[in-house]
Amino acid sequence: MRGQRFFACAARLFRHPMHAVGTLVFVMFLFMAILGSLLAPYEANEQIVADARQGPSFVHWFGVDHLGRDVFSRVVLGTADIFALAGTGTLLAVAIGTSLGLLSGYRGGWFDEILMRFFDSLLAMPAMLLALMLLGTLGPSRRSVFLVIVVVYIPIVARVVRSVVLSVKTRAYVEAARVQGESPARILFREILPAVLPTLAVEAALRFSYAIFLASSLGFLGVGVQPPSPDWGLMVNEARDSVSQTPWALYFPAGAISLLVISVNLLADGLKQAFQVEIEY
Amino acid sequence: MLSPSPLLNIEGLNVAYRVAGQDLPVLREISLEVLPGQTVGLVGESGSGKSTLALTVMRQLAANGVVTGGRVEFDGKGLLELTENEMRVVWGRELAFVPQNPATALNPAMRVGEQLAEALRLYGAGRAAAEARSRELLEQVRLAEPRRVARSYPHQLSGGMQQRVMIALALSGQPRLLVLDEPTTALDVTTEASVLDLLREQVGQRESSVLYVTHNLGVVATLSDRVAVLYAGELAEDAPTEDLFRQPLHPYTRGLLDSVPRLGQRKEQRPLQGIPGQVPRLRDFPNACVFAPRCPLAIELCWKERPLLDAPTPERRVRCHRWPEIMAGEVSAHRGEVKPIQRAKQEVRRVLNVEDLKVDYPLPSPFLQTLVCKSPRAVHAVREVSVGVSSGQTLGVVGESGSGKSSLARSVIGLAERSSGRVELLGIELPARLSRRSREMLSHLQMVFQNPEEALNPYLTVAESLTRPLIRLRGLSTNEARQQVPDLLAAVRLPADYAQRFPGQLSGGEKQRVAIARAFASGPELLLADEPVSALDVSVQANILNLLAELQVERQTAMLLIAHDIAVVGYLADQIVVMYLGEFMQVSPAEAIFDAPYHPYTEALLSSVPPPDPFVEQKKIRLEGELPSAIDLPGGCPFHTRCPRFLGDICAQQTPPWRETGDGKRIFCHIPVEELVQAQEPVLRFDGKRRTQR
Numbered sequence: 001m002r003g004q005r006f007f008a009c010a011a012r013l014f015r016h017p018m019h020a021v022g023t024l025v026f027v028m029f030l031f032m033a034i035l036g037s038l039l040a041p042y043e044a045n046e047q048i049v050a051d052a053r054q055g056p057s058f059v060h061w062f063g064v065d066h067l068g069r070d071v072f073s074r075v076v077l078g079t080a081d082i083f084a085l086a087g088t089g090t091l092l093a094v095a096i097g098t099s100l101g102l103l104s105g106y107r108g109g110w111f112d113e114i115l116m117r118f119f120d121s122l123l124a125m126p127a128m129l130l131a132l133m134l135l136g137t138l139g140p141s142r143r144s145v146f147l148v149i150v151v152v153y154i155p156i157v158a159r160v161v162r163s164v165v166l167s168v169k170t171r172a173y174v175e176a177a178r179v180q181g182e183s184p185a186r187i188l189f190r191e192i193l194p195a196v197l198p199t200l201a202v203e204a205a206l207r208f209s210y211a212i213f214l215a216s217s218l219g220f221l222g223v224g225v226q227p228p229s230p231d232w233g234l235m236v237n238e239a240r241d242s243v244s245q246t247p248w249a250l251y252f253p254a255g256a257i258s259l260l261v262i263s264v265n266l267l268a269d270g271l272k273q274a275f276q277v278e279i280e281y
Numbered sequence: 282m283l284s285p286s287p288l289l290n291i292e293g294l295n296v297a298y299r300v301a302g303q304d305l306p307v308l309r310e311i312s313l314e315v316l317p318g319q320t321v322g323l324v325g326e327s328g329s330g331k332s333t334l335a336l337t338v339m340r341q342l343a344a345n346g347v348v349t350g351g352r353v354e355f356d357g358k359g360l361l362e363l364t365e366n367e368m369r370v371v372w373g374r375e376l377a378f379v380p381q382n383p384a385t386a387l388n389p390a391m392r393v394g395e396q397l398a399e400a401l402r403l404y405g406a407g408r409a410a411a412e413a414r415s416r417e418l419l420e421q422v423r424l425a426e427p428r429r430v431a432r433s434y435p436h437q438l439s440g441g442m443q444q445r446v447m448i449a450l451a452l453s454g455q456p457r458l459l460v461l462d463e464p465t466t467a468l469d470v471t472t473e474a475s476v477l478d479l480l481r482e483q484v485g486q487r488e489s490s491v492l493y494v495t496h497n498l499g500v501v502a503t504l505s506d507r508v509a510v511l512y513a514g515e516l517a518e519d520a521p522t523e524d525l526f527r528q529p530l531h532p533y534t535r536g537l538l539d540s541v542p543r544l545g546q547r548k549e550q551r552p553l554q555g556i557p558g559q560v561p562r563l564r565d566f567p568n569a570c571v572f573a574p575r576c577p578l579a580i581e582l583c584w585k586e587r588p589l590l591d592a593p594t595p596e597r598r599v600r601c602h603r604w605p606e607i608m609a610g611e612v613s614a615h616r617g618e619v620k621p622i623q624r625a626k627q628e629v630r631r632v633l634n635v636e637d638l639k640v641d642y643p644l645p646s647p648f649l650q651t652l653v654c655k656s657p658r659a660v661h662a663v664r665e666v667s668v669g670v671s672s673g674q675t676l677g678v679v680g681e682s683g684s685g686k687s688s689l690a691r692s693v694i695g696l697a698e699r700s701s702g703r704v705e706l707l708g709i710e711l712p713a714r715l716s717r718r719s720r721e722m723l724s725h726l727q728m729v730f731q732n733p734e735e736a737l738n739p740y741l742t743v744a745e746s747l748t749r750p751l752i753r754l755r756g757l758s759t760n761e762a763r764q765q766v767p768d769l770l771a772a773v774r775l776p777a778d779y780a781q782r783f784p785g786q787l788s789g790g791e792k793q794r795v796a797i798a799r800a801f802a803s804g805p806e807l808l809l810a811d812e813p814v815s816a817l818d819v820s821v822q823a824n825i826l827n828l829l830a831e832l833q834v835e836r837q838t839a840m841l842l843i844a845h846d847i848a849v850v851g852y853l854a855d856q857i858v859v860m861y862l863g864e865f866m867q868v869s870p871a872e873a874i875f876d877a878p879y880h881p882y883t884e885a886l887l888s889s890v891p892p893p894d895p896f897v898e899q900k901k902i903r904l905e906g907e908l909p910s911a912i913d914l915p916g917g918c919p920f921h922t923r924c925p926r927f928l929g930d931i932c933a934q935q936t937p938p939w940r941e942t943g944d945g946k947r948i949f950c951h952i953p954v955e956e957l958v959q960a961q962e963p964v965l966r967f968d969g970k971r972r973t974q975r
Binding site: 176 | 726727735736
C-alpha cells in the first residue's frame with residue numbers, strides 16, 4: 001500500500017513535461033556521478049600535450065584545455081565530486097536542520113527562542129560572506145567547503161521545518177498521541193515528521209541546487225576546492241585567462257553547473273506538485 | 282387564484298465540474314422557482330450541490346464549472362446567456378449575494394464605510410449621497426455606532442458585525458433577489474439569532490425574494506416559505522415549509538428530520554435515527570434513485586429506474602417512486618422502533634472532581650513591563666469553577682465561543698495547563714502537566730476531538746492508530762494489540778477490513794468512529810468529547826451521538842461533553858452546565874434545562890436556537906452588544922454587560938450568589954428564584970401552529 005503511494009507519487013513527477021525533463025537530466029547527472037570513471041575516456045589530470053588547446057572533436061568531445069587535459073573527462077569526473085560535496089553537505093545540513101527544527105518547533109519556550117535568534121543572526125549575513133569568513137578561518141580545502149555548506153544551510157532548513165511543525169503540532173492527532181502517553185521522540189518522528197516530509201523534500205532539493213552553486217562559486221573564487229581537482233567552478237576559473245583561445249574549457253563546465261542546478265530546481269518543483277496532490281487526496 | 286410569475290425560474294439545470302478532462306456531474310436536472318417576495322430555503326448536506334446551485338444562479342461558478350444543460354431565468358430573461366458586461370448591471374441591483382465567511386469577502390485594506398460607498402457610487406449615487414446612504418444602511422442593519430463602524434477596517438469588527446456589513450452591502454443596490462450561502466453558520470447562536478431577525482425584517486420591508494442556502498433545518502423552519510431539499514445533486518423534495526415538516530414525502534427528508542435533535546429531545550425517551558451510509562461520490566451516479574442505497578423503503582424499482590420529479594399537489598414536488606404510499610400513510614420512512622438508550626444506572630462512584638479550576642493564558646508582555654516586575658496580563662479562560670462527574674453519567678458543557686468550555690476540557694486532560702485548583706480522577710489528584718501524569722492516569726482519561734479530518738494521523742493505517750493506546754497504555758505487545766483491532770472496530774460498527782485503510786480512504790463519520798474506538802481502547806473511566814459532531818453532517822451526527830451513548834452505557838464510562846449546540850447536549854447529557862466568559866452560569870439536570878426558571882443567559886441562549894420545527898413557538902430574547910474581552914473581565918456578574926434582566930449596580934459590582942430552584946437547578950444570579958419564576962415563562966411552546974415569535 002505504501003509502495004503504491006510511492007509509485008503514484010513518482011508517476012506524477014512525469015506528468016508535466018518540464019518536470020519530466022528536469023528529472024531525466026538529474027538522473028543523467030546521477031549516472032555520470034556513479035559511473036564517472038567508466039564513462040570518462042581520460043584521467044582527470046592526464047595531459048595530452050600534443051592535443052592541447054584543441055577544439056571539440058570526435059576524440060575530445062568538449063575539447064582540450066590549455067594544459068592538454070580532456071574537458072569532457074574532467075566534467076564527467078567532476079560530477080562525482082560535486083555530488084559528493086554538495087550532496088553530502090546538504091544531507092548533513094538537512095538531517096541536523098530537521099532535528100533542530102522539529103525540536104525547536106515542538107518544545108517552544110526559551111529553547112526555541114535562543115536557537116531561532118541565533119539562526120536569525122546567521123541568516124542576517126549574506127551566505128557568500130558567511131562562507132568566505134568561515135573559509136578564511138578554516139583555510140581553503142574540500143573539507144572546509146563541506147562544513148560551509150552544512151553551517152550555511154542548517155538555519156534555513158531548521159526554520160522551514162519549524163514553521164511546518166508549528167502548524168502540525170496543534171492537530172488533533174498529535175494531541176491524541178500526547179494524551180496516549182507517546183514519547184516525545186515518537187511524536188516528533190512518527191506523528192509530526194511525516195507531515196513535514198513533503199515540504200522537507202522540496203526544501204532539500206532546493207538546498208542541493210544552491211549547494212552546487214555555492215561550492216562552484218567558492219571553487220571559482222579560488223577559496224574552495226584546490227587545483228588540480230576537476231571541480232567545475234575551479235575549471236571555469238582556470239579557463240578564464242585563456243578564454244579567447246580555449247572557450248570550450250570555460251563553457252562546458254559552466255554549462256554543466258547551470259544544467260544541473262536547473263534540473264534540480266525543476267525536480268524540486270515537480271516534487272512539490274507531486275506531494276501537493278498527495279496531500280489533497 | 283393565479284400564481285404570480287416567478288422571479289427566479291430554474292429549469293432542468295445540469296452543472297458539472299471538469300476535473301482532469303472528465304465531467305463530474307454536481308447538479309442533475311434541478312428545477313426550482315422563487316416567487317416575488319418569497320423566501321426559499323435550500324437544504325442539503327455537504328456534497329449535495331447546494332452551494333454550486335447558489336453560485337450558478339449568481340453566475341459565479343468556479344472556473345472549471347460548466348452548465349451542461351437547462352435554463353436559469355430571472356424575471357423572464359435567461360441569466361446564463363448574459364455576458365459578463367451585461368451581468369454587471371444585474372449584480373447588486375437585481376441579484377445580490379451574501380457568502381458564508383464575511384471575513385474573506387470584505388476587503389481587509391479598506392474601511393467598511395468606503396466599501397459601502399464604493400458600491401453605492403457604482404449604482405449611480407454622488408460622493409456625498411453615497412456616504413450619507415452608507416451610514417443609513419449601517420444603521421438599518423442595527424449596528425450600534427454606525428459612524429465608528431464606517432471608519433473601521435473589517436478586522437476591527439466581530440464576526441456578527443462583519444456579517445451585518447455584508448448584508449448592508451447586499452442590500453445597498455436594492456436587489457430583487459438575495460442569495461445567501463450559509464450566512465450564519467460561522468456565527469454563535471445568539472449572534473445568529475439577531476442576524477436572522479435582521480434578515481427577516483429587511484427582506485419583509487423590501488419585499489425582496491430570498492434564496493437561502495443552509496444545512497441547518499432550524500434556520501429553514503424559522504425563515505423560509507418554501508423548502509427545497511437537495512440530495513447528491515438532485516432535488517429530492519420541494520414543498521411549503523409547513524407541509525414539508527408536517528408530512529415529508531421523500532424518505533431522505535424524513536431521515537433528515539429524524540436525525541436532528543429537537544430542543545428537549547432525550548436519548549432515553551426518543552432516540553435519534555441517523556441515516557446509514559453516506560452521500561454517493563460524484564463519479565458513480567447510478568441510473569436509479571440516488572437515495573436507494575440508504576433508503577429504508579427502497580424496493581426493486583428504486584434500483585432499476587430513476588424516479589421522475591412528480592407533483593403530488595400543485596404546491597409540492599418530490600422525486601420518489603413511493604410517494605403515493607407515503608402520502609397515504611401506508612408506509613413510513615421512520616426506521617422501525619429504535620430501542621431507547623437507557624440511562625446509566627444511578628451514581629456508582631465519583632470519577633472526576635474539579636475544584637476551583639482556573640485556566641489563564643498569559644499574554645506576551647513587553648520587555649519593559651517584565652523589567653519592572655509587573656505581572657503579565659492574561660486571557661482568563663476559566664475562572665475557578667468546580668464540578669464533578671460520576672461513572673456512567675454525562676456532564677454536558679454548553680457555551681458560545683469564548684466561554685472557556687474547551688479550555689475546561691483541555692485543562693482536565695492536560696493539553697492546557699491549569700493555573701490553580703484541583704483536578705481529581707478517582708480520588709487521585711492529577712498533576713497540571715501532561716508529562717507528569719502516570720500511564721495509569723492517562724489510560725483512564727481519553728478524548729474525542731472536534732475535527733475528524735485532523736483526529737487521525739494520515740500516514741498511519743487505522744490498525745496502527747488503534748494499536749498505539751493498547752501498546753502504550755495497556756502494555757500489550759504489538760501482536761496482542763493487533764488481535765484486539767477487529768473487536769475495537771466492531772464496537773464502533775465498522776467492518777474489520779477497515780483496519781488496513783488509511784484515514785484518507787474514510788468518510789468524515791467513519792474517521793470519527795475510528796477516533797472514538799481509539800479513545801475507548803485504553804478502557805478510560807472518563808471520556809472527554811470536545812464538539813464530537815459539530816464537523817459532521819446531520820445524518821451522520823445522529824449515528825455518532827447514539828454510538829457514544831451506547832458505548833457509554835456498555836462500559837459505564839463517565840463523559841464530559843463539550844458542545845455549542847444545546848440540543849445536542851440536551852439529548853446526551855444527564856447534567857448540563859452553561860458557561861459564559863469562563864464561569865458557570867447555571868448547573869442543572871438535563872431534563873430541567875428547558876423549563877423555567879432559567880438563568881437569564883440560558884434563557885437568551887434557548888430563545889436564540891432556531892428549532893428545527895416550524896410549529897414550536899419560541900420567545901424572542903436577544904442579547905445586545907458584544908462579548909466582553911476575556912483579558913479585562915467585567916466585575917460583578919460576568920453577564921451584567923449584556924443581561925436583559927440587569928438589576929443595577931448590584932450586578933455590576935457584586936459577585937452573584939448561587940441560588941437553588943425547586944427542580945434541582947443552581948443559578949448564578951442576583952435575582953431571587955421566586956422573582957425569576959414570576960418573570961419567566963417557558964421559552965419554547967408547542968401548539969401545532971406555524972411559529973410566530975413572541
